Amino acid sequence: MKWFEYKMEVDQLHASDELKARLLAMQPKPQPQSTSHTPVSQDTKTKGRAVRFPHWKRWAAGIAACAAVAVVGLQALGPAGSGIDTMSLRSGGAASSTALASAPQMATYGLDMANGDLAARSAAGTESALAGDKIIYTADLTLETKDYEGARASLEQALADAGGWMESSSESNYTGEARTLSMTLRVPEANYESFLEAAGQTGSLVNKYQRADDVTAQYTDVAGRIANLEGQRDRLRELQASAATLSDLLDIEAQLSDVEYQLESWQGQLDWYDDQIASCTVTVTLQEVETYTPTGGSFLERLGTAFAEGWQNFIHGASAVLVLLAGLWPVVLLVAAVVAVVVIVRRRRR
Incomplete structure (x- = not known):
């Protein structure tokens, strides 16, 4: 004990001043240090010093030790650990090694059919859905006319000849102002070009805009997903017919419901693609004017x-x-x- 530590302890004692003086007198006086400097070797300095690792090295060593213990424990359990009943562990009960070894494994109904069969179904469904490039055609026409009623009747006749139908229509007819008609028409893809030519002749064509969107990649992806889901649905129905227990049956029905929901969603998207591809969308704006907008001339x-x-x-x-x-x-x-x-x-x- 150092002399100053001893003095601090003596000061903290609840004793009389005479007793404290006696205790201080009993403390030996420190000897003066020698002026001669004796060299100390590096080995002597580091011999009694404790080796301290940085904090991150100690954490790394601890994590490595835990991982090693976990690996050894898994190897020690072996295949017997796969037969543990999930319900018994959830309830907190302890099971003996004999019970764990003799416990029947839970029946698993996977959807991993033969890879060749599932791939064949997906490829067959995609090929049957695809019959050439999938392109969505849209067009916008702006027409001017001095004979509003006649131009409108001509447009309706051209639409009927093309086998199309009107999806929506909006007309403005304010007092003292020119009338305006805006229509969204659907025309079969086979009669798309002929209808545009006939519609352009019903009035003075001011603006014409056409667009073609190639959706072959998106269509192929959706068709492949549908074929894959149909294969999963058929497999689940087979497993449903051969389910042994009620829990297995409920599990299969839950998976089957999820697959059917996804199938309906993707099928709706594929139907939308089919509708847009089969029938082109044409927006026609007919304006009543007294003088045509010049489109050329001197x-x-x-x-x-x-x-x-x-x-x-x-x-x-x-x-x-x-x-x-x-x-x-x-x-x-x-x-x-x-x-x-x-x-x-x-x-x-x-």
């Missing part, structure tokens, strides 16, 4: 069209102002009366 023709459009816009603006004033006639009459009264009062003052 400079003089375009200049004359611009003057005609300017005069028509002026007439439309003036008529709109007159209609607005007619709608606000009470306000106009009141303002006129107020102005008249103010003018009369000022004249009398003069």
Whole structure:
């Protein structure tokens, strides 16, 4: 014990000052250190020092030791560990080694059919679903016409001749404004080009936009998933017929329900692809105009069209102002009366 540690302990004693002085007098005095320096070898310095590893090395050593114990324990259990009943472990009961060895293994009904059979079914389903490239065609047409009713009747006739149908329609017919018709039409893929040509002749074609989306890869993927799920469904039905216990039957039915749900979802997506591929979507906008939008021609023709459009816009603006004033006639009459009264009062003052 160092002398200062001894002094601290003596100070903490609950004793009289005379007893503390005697205890301090009994402490031997420290001897002066020698001035001569004796070299100490490196071996002597490190001989009594404890070896300390960094924190991460100690953690790594601990993890490695745990892993080694786990591996040894698994090897010691061997195949007997696979026969442990799940229900007994969940209930917290202890089982003897004899019971574990004689416990029957739980029957497992996997979906791993013969790989060749499942692959063959998937390939066959994909090949039967694919019959060439899968392309979705869409088009947008903008038409102008001076004969609104005649152009609309011509469009409906062209649609009927192509074997198509109207999916949706929207028409605006405000008083004093030009009428506008917007239709979403579905046309069989075989009559797609002929319908576009016939529809373009019902009026002045201002804009035409066509698009073709190749969905062959997506279609093939969906068809392959459906074929795979159908194979799993057939296998589960076979296992359902040969189930030995009620628990096995319930397990198979749960898996079968999940497979059928996925099958319905993928089948709905495949049906949507089939519908979009078989029937093209054409959006037609028909606008009633008094002067057609120039789509070409010389400079003089375009200049004359611009003057005609300017005069028509002026007439439309003036008529709109007159209609607005007619709608606000009470306000106009009141303002006129107020102005008249103010003018009369000022004249009398003069």
